[in-house]
Amino acid sequence: MTTGTEEWHADPALLSRYLAGNLDAVTGASVEQHVSRCETCRATVGRLLEPQLLERTWAGIRDGVERPTPPYPMRVARRLGLPEPTAVLLASAASLRAAWLVGAFLSLSFATLAAYASDGTALAPFLLAAPLAPVLGVAAAYGPRQDPLEALVATAPYGRTRLILLRTIGVLVSVLPVTVLLGLAVPGPPWLAAAWLGPALALVPVLLALAAFVGPRIAATIVSLAWSGVVLGSTRALAPTWPVEAAQQGVYLGLAVAACAVIAIRAGTDRQPGVAL
Amino acid sequence: MSAGTSTVELTGVGKRYGRTRALADVDLAFDRGVTGLLGPNGAGKTTLLRIVATSIGADSGEVRLLGRDPSRSHADVTAVRRELGYLPQELGYPSDMTAFGFIEYVAVLKEWNDREARSQEVRRVLDAVGLADQASVRISRLSGGQRRRVGLAQALLGDPRLVVLDEPTAGLDPAQRADLRRTLSALGHRSTVLLSTHQTEDVAALCERVVVLAGGTVRFDGAVTDLVATAVGRVWLADEPGDDALVSWRTGTGRHHVVGGRAPVGADPAEPTLEDAYLLMLGPDAHRVHTPS
Secondary structure, three states: OHHHHHHHOOOOOHHHHHHHHHEEEEHHHHHHHHHHHHHHHHHHHHHHHHHHHHHHHHHHHHHHHOOOOHHHHHHHHHHHOOOOHHHHHHOHHHHHHHHHHHHHHHHHHHHHHHHHOOOOOHHHHHHHHHHHHHHHHHHHHHHHOOOOOHHHOOOOOOHHHHHHHHHHHHHOOOOHHHHHHHHHHOOOOOOHHHHOHHHHHHHHHHHHHHHHHHHHHHHHHHHHHHHHHHHHHHHHHOOOHHOOOOOHHHHHHHHHHHHHHHHHHHHOOOOOOOOOO | OOOOOOOEEEEEEEEEEOOOOEEEEEEEEEOOEEEEOOOOOOOHHHHHHHHOOOOOOOOEEEEEEEOOOOOHHHHHHHHHHEEEEEEEOOOOOOOOOOOHHHHHHHHHHOOOOOOHHHHHHHHHHHHOOOOOHHHHOOOHHHHHHHHHHHHHHHOOOOOOOEEEEEEEOOOOOOHHHHHHHHHHHHHHHHHHEEEEOHHHHHHHHHHHEEEEEEOOOEEEEHHHHHHOOOOOOEEEOOOOEEEOEEEEOOOOOOEEEEOOOOOOOOOOEOOOHHHHHHHHHHHHHOOOOOOOO
């Protein structure tokens, strides 16, 4: 079909106003319709556009395609004000992904349910799972010391120690609130919801100190077995709340202080600065 | 960096792993340009490169990088790391990351905090290694050669003044090697590039200077042409394999390429290659692991 519009071309002044967004809605829409069909006018538009604007737009499109989408928990954290570079570093930690967090949440929920169903006499599942969730999360985020990628991390200005501490904080921040909420639902003395925090916060530095010597996997195994031993051992003759009572909390605090001291000493004596963990 | 000091200065550097001596009393200095490290497996190439990349410390001797002693303080080692690009010998890649994601991750570790500038830089280095089209492909789907180039790309981030590449040509096909040579020679105009390889052709094509290591000590340090010159008059083409040759092999033409020893009867002198010179330099040491192809 031949209409007059194919012979007609928009003059550059009109196109400039169109590009600047200075046309009224009806004129703007008809210029847009015309440009989408007319090769000559599209070429004119190309000449009128600033190259920088084109470059910026193209870079934005490539960003949208090439930049990996951060995992859901990271997008939430970004909205809450987490700096963008930090989010990139945390996103690569397996235990900060939705799948891991959902898994931790489910196992804690079952432990809570078990305590609830037994009317507070079976606290062991909750006391077992609650402190281990952050410990295992930190171990998974840590990455094995012999991992070949760590050669790069260790020689980057950001530093391996800083990265490990960042991920540790990331795991604690993402796991602890949920665990505290579930702890409130566990029947028993009200202080129980917070009491498990003692061993949880103590076991994390113990794990980090051990991992510096034997790697995170073995360290996580040792810590998990030790804690399971304490909890399961106490179920035989002692009160269900024994593992988190005041006297034991003192022991955990002592362990945490000792572990921090080991980390600090290692940081000071290691031949290579910046490789404390 | 004050005048008169080199980018990399190693003085009497030694390193042991348990009872094994990896490096002994090594004195070397490097400046702008590409230097190749040659040597059999276990010669100490990787140990030397790891020391220069601040990945490990030396047991003895003095290490100065960009005018600083990296073992002195955290601030010193960090200052060196800000101007360092390092490709380790074996680099594990998180398989679920894309090429872009992996390099962006390393870029953040190298303190590229501005998102827009970081994106541009990640694209620049992907372009430089010819992987611009593979930016959004998962690393697990890339070929071995492409993965190696992803590793090389991260070492180019920020145009570092000191670039340490441990076997950058491993797993590359001839066309990719040629591309890499182009990238590296451009880099060598601005930066101090140290690379190790098993391929004497790579050194011949890429490096102005070559260092031959064996048993943790420096056997040769000088221009590539000077190393080749040491083999003049010691390489022949002959009808018989040499009796007391260091190595000899039958070439495609049916004649034998004879390196070292006495000239066999009726032998014609041959133009030595860098490989011939390297084999002669190491003598019997080269035999243990290096077989000419």
